[in-house]
Amino acid sequence: MPQNYLNADLHCHSVVSDGTLTPEQLAQRAAARGVDLWALTDHDEVGGQHRAAAAANAAGIAYLTGTEISVTFADSTVHIVGLGFDADNAALTQGLYDTRHGRGPRAREMARQLEQAGIGGAYEGALRYAGNPELISRTHFARYLVEAGVCSDTYDVFRHYLTEGKPGYVGHTWASLKDAMQWITGAGGLAVIAHPARYDFSANLEYALFSEFKQLGGEGVEVVTGSHRPHEYQTYAGIAKEFGLAASRGSDFHSPEESQIDLGELPPLPSQLTPVWELLHERIQRP
The missing domain is CATH 1.10.150.650 (DNA polymerase; domain 1)
Known part of the structure; x- marks a missing residue:
């Protein structure tokens, strides 16, 4: 284990969006499973942030504010995680409300x-x-x-069901990448591309996504996450270096019964990457 290893889990969901545990239950579970730094990243929602921060403090773990914003890029849905922002920022909360409304x-x-x-x-x-x-x-x-x-x-x-070409699938136009980036950075946060291996993009489209993200002020990418396989850790470690992005790490935990990876279970980030929490040092809420 690297000497400077930090068990950070910066991507999970509560009942405030589509998880099955409350923010308080998640904080307790994270602490019990050895998480040092935690972020609750509910979909298009910051309503659980104050509860999560208080629960993390009570459980003795450090906390970063978080959300996962649904974005339409090249006619596909991409998720952008925001970390370390002011959860009461008016433009962010209004933008997320408008996104949820659809x-x-x-x-x-x-x-x-x-x-x-x-x-x-x-x-x-x-x-x-x-x-x-x-x-x-x-x-x-x-x-x-x-x-x-x-x-x-x-x-x-x-x-x-519920996936493209199958019954129950309905596409939707979410926020633009530019809007999501402005909401996150305008609220003092750092933007991260979530689970990039999940997007069915050609090499050219993926390059376009990372290029535009970087141009709009994006600073991070999830390298180690619940839906990535070990060889994809290395793929996106390489892309993080190519685009000068910090690396993030998060389980994308939703439920004890449904999630493949539990809180705190992920392997360390590949070496020679800058962890996002180093850029967010001053925004971490410590117990």
Whole structure:
């Protein structure tokens, strides 16, 4: 283990978006599993930030504010994680509100498609998991399909439903990359490209994404994350060096039952990279 190793987990979700644990439960779980520095990054939402920071302090771990913003880039959805910002910044909170607002009509159309495929009650079922129409997501629909016995687990859901070309998939135009970057940096935060290996981009499109991100003030990329395989750690370590980006690390944890990687379980960042927390030193809230 590197001498300067820090068990940082800077990407996870609570019930405020599409996770199943409260911010307080996540803080306790992170502390119990040896996390030194934690960030709650709910989708397009900062409503859990004050609770998460207080819970982290009570659990004795350091905390960074966080969110994961849905962005439309090249007709695809890309996620940008913001870290270390002012969670009460007016432009950020309004931008996230406007982004969330499109989820309700999208969810209605997803449910309509599922009903055409013979699956009734999907909107009401998903809403029970989400609790708020503004936060309803594919994950909430997936949990309902498992509950209804349509699929065995959420991984099975996404093999048969809710993805492009399959019943229940509805595209959506989210924030622009430029807007998301302005919200994060305007609130004093640092922007990170989340789980880049998940995007089905050609080499040219991926280069365009990183180039525009860097030009707009982006400073980080998730190198080690729950959905990356070990060889992808090295791929994105190389891209971090190429574009002069700091490296981030986060499990993308949603639920003890659903997530492949638990809080605190990730391997260290590859060597010779600058960890994002070194750039965020002054913004870390310490117990």
